[in-house]
Amino acid sequence: MHIPDGFLSNRVAVAFDAISGAGIFLSARRMKLEASARIVPMMGVLAAFVFAAQMLNFPVLGGTSGHLVGGALLAILLGPVAGVLTMATVIIAQALFLQDGGLIAAGANIFNIGAITVFSGYAIFRLLWRGAGSGKRLHIAAFAAGWISMMLSAAACAIELAISGAIPLRLGLPAMVGYHAVIGIAEGGLTAGVLAFLARVRPDLVEAPRKARLSAPEWAGALVFVAIPFLILALAGSSALPDPLEALIESGSAVSTGAVGIQTLLSTVRFREYFWEILALIALIFCMFLAGRIFHSRKAHR
Amino acid sequence: MKHSFIDRYAALDSPLHLLDARTKLLGFTVLIAAVLLIPPGKPFAYFAYFFLAAVLMGISQIPLVYILARTLVILPFVLLAGLALPWRTGAGWTLFNTLVARSSLCLIILILLTNTTRFAELLRGLRRLGCPRILVMNLGFLYRYIFVLTEEVLRMRQARDCRRVGRAHAAAEMKLLGSMLGTLLLRSFERAERMYQAMLSRGSSGEFPILAPREFSWRDLAFLAGLAVFIWAAGLLA
Numbered sequence: 001m002h003i004p005d006g007f008l009s010n011r012v013a014v015a016f017d018a019i020s021g022a023g024i025f026l027s028a029r030r031m032k033l034e035a036s037a038r039i040v041p042m043m044g045v046l047a048a049f050v051f052a053a054q055m056l057n058f059p060v061l062g063g064t065s066g067h068l069v070g071g072a073l074l075a076i077l078l079g080p081v082a083g084v085l086t087m088a089t090v091i092i093a094q095a096l097f098l099q100d101g102g103l104i105a106a107g108a109n110i111f112n113i114g115a116i117t118v119f120s121g122y123a124i125f126r127l128l129w130r131g132a133g134s135g136k137r138l139h140i141a142a143f144a145a146g147w148i149s150m151m152l153s154a155a156a157c158a159i160e161l162a163i164s165g166a167i168p169l170r171l172g173l174p175a176m177v178g179y180h181a182v183i184g185i186a187e188g189g190l191t192a193g194v195l196a197f198l199a200r201v202r203p204d205l206v207e208a209p210r211k212a213r214l215s216a217p218e219w220a221g222a223l224v225f226v227a228i229p230f231l232i233l234a235l236a237g238s239s240a241l242p243d244p245l246e247a248l249i250e251s252g253s254a255v256s257t258g259a260v261g262i263q264t265l266l267s268t269v270r271f272r273e274y275f276w277e278i279l280a281l282i283a284l285i286f287c288m289f290l291a292g293r294i295f296h297s298r299k300a301h302r
Numbered sequence: 303m304k305h306s307f308i309d310r311y312a313a314l315d316s317p318l319h320l321l322d323a324r325t326k327l328l329g330f331t332v333l334i335a336a337v338l339l340i341p342p343g344k345p346f347a348y349f350a351y352f353f354l355a356a357v358l359m360g361i362s363q364i365p366l367v368y369i370l371a372r373t374l375v376i377l378p379f380v381l382l383a384g385l386a387l388p389w390r391t392g393a394g395w396t397l398f399n400t401l402v403a404r405s406s407l408c409l410i411i412l413i414l415l416t417n418t419t420r421f422a423e424l425l426r427g428l429r430r431l432g433c434p435r436i437l438v439m440n441l442g443f444l445y446r447y448i449f450v451l452t453e454e455v456l457r458m459r460q461a462r463d464c465r466r467v468g469r470a471h472a473a474a475e476m477k478l479l480g481s482m483l484g485t486l487l488l489r490s491f492e493r494a495e496r497m498y499q500a501m502l503s504r505g506s507s508g509e510f511p512i513l514a515p516r517e518f519s520w521r522d523l524a525f526l527a528g529l530a531v532f533i534w535a536a537g538l539l540a
Contacts, residue, residue, distance in 0.1 A: 004380055006404030010338055028434030040436075041494035044443025048451050049487065051444060089440040096424070097309065099376050099412045102405075103334050166401070197484035205491070 001067065001157050001176070002094065002109050005102025009164040016160070017107030023115060024088050027081045039078060042205075043086045046074055050090045055098070068183065069153060071117025072125065072145035073191045077198075077205060080122045087114035112156045121149035121191075138199060138206075139192045146191035147184040154180035311417045316363040317521070318418040323427025325522040329529050330415045336533045337407045342400040348407070350536040355410045362418050372413050373406060380405040421445055422512040429509070439508045443494075451490060458482055 008016075031039075050070040074083040088110045094100040101109045128141035154176040162169035199206045312319075318326075333354075340347045359369060380402060416424070422442075429438045462482070469475065 004376065004405050005334055005338060005408035006380075006401055013338070024437065025434060028436050031436055038495075040439070041443075041498035042491060043436075043440050045447055045487075045490045045494040047440055047444040048447035049490070051448060052451060085436060086440060089437055089444055092437075093441055093444050095412065096416050099372065099409050102408055103331060103412060104338055104408075193480055194484065194487065197480070198487070201484075201488060202491070 001069070001113060001154060001180075002091075002101030003105045003112075003157065003161065005105050007102075007161060007164065007166045008105050008108055012160055012164045013104050013108060016111050017104065020088070020107040020110040020115070023084065024110070027085050030081050031085065039082050043078060043082055043089075046077065047086045047089045047093075050074065050087070051093060054090065054094065068187050068190065069113055069117050069150050070187075070191075071113065071153070072121025072142070072149045072187075073194060075118040075122035076125050076142065076145065076191070076195060080118055083118040083122065084114050087118055108160055112153045112160070116153045116156050117149040120152050121145040124148055139196060142192040142195045143188035146188035147181075150180050150184040150187050151177050309416050309421060311362075311364045311368065312420045314363050314418075316361060316418070318358065318362045318414070320516060320521060321418075321525055322516050322518045322522050323419050323423040324431055325518065325525055326415055326419055327424070327427050327431060329526055330411050332533070333529065334408050334411050336536070337404055337411070340404075343396045344539070345399075346539045347536050348403045350539055351407050352403075354532055355407060355414075358414055359410070362414060364414070364417050369410060369413050373409050376409055377406060422510060423516060425510065426512060426515060435508055442510055447490065447494070450493070451486070454486060454489065458486065
């Protein structure tokens with residue numbers, strides 16, 4: 001899911017750099033380092049864990065690649081602010097050390113893999129869990145948080161690539177969302193498993209996010225934050241053209257009005273059209289997994 | 303136990319290694335931006351940047367094989383993602399070539415950046431460029447914990463292999479894996495808590511001091527000036 005340099009149009013990349021940079025600085029300011037002696041060492045360890053987990057990378061045809069994300073887990077264990085910061089750390093480290101994801105594209109990657117998974121994962125978890133202890137409720141809430149946040153993140157990635165003109169939405173969206181709907185099951189399962197384990201052996205770690213909750217205005221701020229880059233791009237107009245040729249060749253030269261930009265963006269994002277394609281893809285991947293499983297067990301019996 | 307898979311050549315002594323980390327961070331970021339700003343269908347400009355990348359590789363004394371191997375790890379993803387482009391009408395191949403040229407140039411530049419700068423220097427450079435302290439600190443922790451985690455995993459695997467014969471059933475195997483992961487997580491948390499307490503009680507401010515840091519000098523000025531001249535000249539080609 002990490003976008004390398006060269007895939008996003010410059011306008012898209014810079015818009016996301018600006019917004020993610022601002023987000024990181026705001027989060028860093030909000031986190032009081034001295035008051036959080038408990039959370040700082042956990043951020044470091046979890047960053048290393050997520051870094052390792054994301055190294056398991058599978059290519060996606062038509063998209064870029066898929067892997068476990070861990071955003072929901074970070075959000076639940078650390079709270080949204082520290083979670084976003086930790087994920088930003090991981091993505092910067094991946095760009096620098098593994099060259100996984102570009103440097104100029106880092107803003108978009110931090111946005112997709114960091115902000116979206118952390119905020120949506122946290123919101124979903126809190127809505128479903130409602131502080132109901134460590135029972136079944138926790139399992140379900142954690143699973144849903146992991147699974148859904150991953151698909152949202154993949155969808156954002158596909159939309160960015162489409163408005164940059166690199167991969168048409170018709171191809172990218174079903175491929176990315178469909179694929180991550182499958183990997184997302186592993187992600188959800190792991191999120192639930194790790195949380196259940198921690199709730200049993202170190203309940204204090206799972207208690208913490210209750211204290212680190214966001215206030216209502218901060219939630220509104222987070223929502224606006226997530227919406228801003230798309231708005232900027234819609235208003236910027238020309239780069240939101242769905243046709244890759246025009247977008248790349250005329251990049252920077254054509255200036256159109258905001259209204260046209262919003263119109264093209266809206267016409268690009270029609271999820272309903274892709275419903276059956278996504279469903280078919282999920283079914284296909286399930287069949288492949290199933291076939292692999294049967295084949296594997298037969299080999300083991302022989 | 304061997305663990306130098308991330309920035310193996312960062313401790314060499316080439317002219318590029320001697321530069322201030324800030325110079326390299328800024329210079330290479332500008333270079334990537336310049337590559338991304340070349341309009342598609344201008345092969346000469348791309349050749350110019352490939353030439354520059356080759357010169358930088360030569361100066362850096364990093365083995366060519368290493369850089370190529372690192373590039374080849376990522377490049378398949380790029381090729382796969384760009385697979386649909388040549389089948390589009392008109393300038394499809396131009397776009398495909400542009401995409402591959404851009405991505406591989408940016409990859410090489412990033413590999414050069416991390417392999418010519420020691421990690422502590424890189425963190426110091428980021429901090430002096432205005433990166434928030436918590437982010438830089440976290441990057442420092444991440445880098446150190448990766449090696450600690452790797453060793454812990456190797457130890458746990460060895461312990462597991464010493465205590466059993468053959469493989470268990472898939473379900474049992476998953477359960478084993480789950481509890482190993484949980485134990486790993488818990489051990490790491492507790493280790494990190496101990497370490498952080500130790501750091502705090504020794505008066506740590508969250509900054510990691512380093513011995514003999516590289517400072518900004520005439521070398522850095524020359525490098526940045528050369529880069530600026532090159533980007534200007536390549537702009538004439540485009």
